[in-house]
Amino acid sequence: xxxxxLLALSLCTTxxxxxxxxxxxxxxxxxxxxxxxxxxxxxxxxxHPELGNHETRTxxxxxxxxxxxxxxxxTGVAKTGVVGLLKGSKPGPVVALRADMDGLPxxxxxxxxxxSKVKTTFNNNEVGVMHACGHDTHMSILMGVAEVLSSMKNDxxxxxxxxxxxxxxxxxxxxxxxAELMIKEGVLQNPKVDAIFGLHINxxxxxxxxxxxxxxxxxxxxxxxxxxxxxxAHSAYPWSSIDPIVxxxxxxxxxxxxxxxxxxxxxxxxxxxIGAINGGNRSNIIPEQVTMMGTLRALSADDEKMLIxxxxxxxxxTAEAAGATxxxxxxxxxxxxxxxxxxxxxEKMLPTLQATAGAANVLLRPAVTGAEDFSxxxxxxxxxxxxxxxxxxxQDPTKTAAHHTPDFYIDESGFSLGVKALCNxxxxxxxGKGK
Numbered sequence: 001x002x003x004x005x006l007l008a009l010s011l012c013t014t015x016x017x018x019x020x021x022x023x024x025x026x027x028x029x030x031x032x033x034x035x036x037x038x039x040x041x042x043x044x045x046x047x048h049p050e051l052g053n054h055e056t057r058t059x060x061x062x063x064x065x066x067x068x069x070x071x072x073x074x075t076g077v078a079k080t081g082v083v084g085l086l087k088g089s090k091p092g093p094v095v096a097l098r099a100d101m102d103g104l105p106x107x108x109x110x111x112x113x114x115x116s117k118v119k120t121t122f123n124n125n126e127v128g129v130m131h132a133c134g135h136d137t138h139m140s141i142l143m144g145v146a147e148v149l150s151s152m153k154n155d156x157x158x159x160x161x162x163x164x165x166x167x168x169x170x171x172x173x174x175x176x177x178x179a180e181l182m183i184k185e186g187v188l189q190n191p192k193v194d195a196i197f198g199l200h201i202n203x204x205x206x207x208x209x210x211x212x213x214x215x216x217x218x219x220x221x222x223x224x225x226x227x228x229x230x231x232x233a234h235s236a237y238p239w240s241s242i243d244p245i246v247x248x249x250x251x252x253x254x255x256x257x258x259x260x261x262x263x264x265x266x267x268x269x270x271x272x273x274i275g276a277i278n279g280g281n282r283s284n285i286i287p288e289q290v291t292m293m294g295t296l297r298a299l300s301a302d303d304e305k306m307l308i309x310x311x312x313x314x315x316x317x318t319a320e321a322a323g324a325t326x327x328x329x330x331x332x333x334x335x336x337x338x339x340x341x342x343x344x345x346x347e348k349m350l351p352t353l354q355a356t357a358g359a360a361n362v363l364l365r366p367a368v369t370g371a372e373d374f375s376x377x378x379x380x381x382x383x384x385x386x387x388x389x390x391x392x393x394x395q396d397p398t399k400t401a402a403h404h405t406p407d408f409y410i411d412e413s414g415f416s417l418g419v420k421a422l423c424n425x426x427x428x429x430x431x432g433k434g435k
Contacts, residue, residue, distance in 0.1 A: 049103030052167030088156025100168035
């Protein structure tokens with residue numbers, strides 16, 4: 001009896017694998033056939049970017065597309081997010097796929113005909129708006145994935161949850177937003193998500209390639225504000241002052257010793273950066289106050305804690321030694337945890353990526369000190385976040401425009417590979433390969 005059971009189980013497994021392989025063959029054909037459509041979507045999003053928590057036009061296009069596919073949708077999630085639910089005809093796990101939606105306050109400088117000319121107000125300043133990090137690409141790819149997988153609904157062993165997330169770059173100051181708010185509003189529940197996958201286009205990785213890393217792959221980030229308060233005086237009589245500018249300079253220099261002297265650099269990298277310093281308004285007045293803004297980035301929870309403690313100690317004690325005070329707020333408005341790829345999930349899904357892109361095109365990447373709020377999802381469920389090549393072939397990655405810059409540029413020829421990767425990760429996970 002036991003032998004018959006095992007034989008039957010083996011036959012069922014073989015049949016399931018054969019069915020999944022057949023579906024993946026269909027994925028390849030459908031993804032290649034929609035390449036032009038993916039580019040059209042991406043260029044439209046690129047030409048009409050919207051900042052975090054204001055992605056209303058963007059959300060409307062996504063919602064209309066998902067509805068046209070017969071996918072159950074929910075709008076207004078975390079202010080402007082869209083969530084689609086595709087229920088396969090067969091029982092199985094719930095797989096979430098995520099794309100971010102927001103642009104950045106960057107004035108575009110590329111010469112492409114679909115360059116953004118949008119302007120808006122951000123932090124009380126008029127700014128340009130640009131998809132300078134590839135979120136336009138991510139949305140287009142996930143719309144393509146939704147179209148492909150919805151056409152296979154009758155063969156899906158499980159449910160797919162499509163998460164189009166606003167404000168990945170951070171919500172406006174004083175507002176909630178992004179992945180953290182989506183989770184708070186229940187995006188990973190009803191039905192409960194078993195695993196989540198996401199991708200990010202990369203302008204320094206050659207098109208046609210996919211990179212990945214198990215464990216910590218992107219840094220935790222905390223923004224910070226340091227307010228140094230002294231005593232104002234005429235600049236001709238500095239001995240009458242407690243000069244917050246000099247104190248701030250001492251603090252900035254001392255902060256640079258955290259990475260060089262407090263961090264075990266053989267284990268992880270970290271970053272302590274002051275990105276803005278404001279104080280004073282005339283050459284002959286020593287001001288009363290200086291405000292600094294900066295960022296802390298770490299690749300482990302222990303290092304993150306250490307950075308925060310050292311910044312607070314250095315800032316407050318340096319100010320105290322000079323007779324001034326320093327108020328330190330960390331995080332000031334934004335905190336993302338480490339983007340952590342579940343090692344077991346990564347190991348089990350690696351063959352899927354290799355079969356999709358070719359083993360030679362799937363590369364292990366070093367950890368980076370950039371950050372992603374996809375990390376909030378990974379704190380709740382096992383997740384895998386991969387990087388899709390967007391650099392034209394033959395270019396030097398050290399000379400291509402970086403993300404978050406006016407000249408950021410993406411080769412669109414690799415979009416269909418992104419569709420194939422997310423579809424195949426979903427199908428293989430549903431077939432039991434990710435468990």
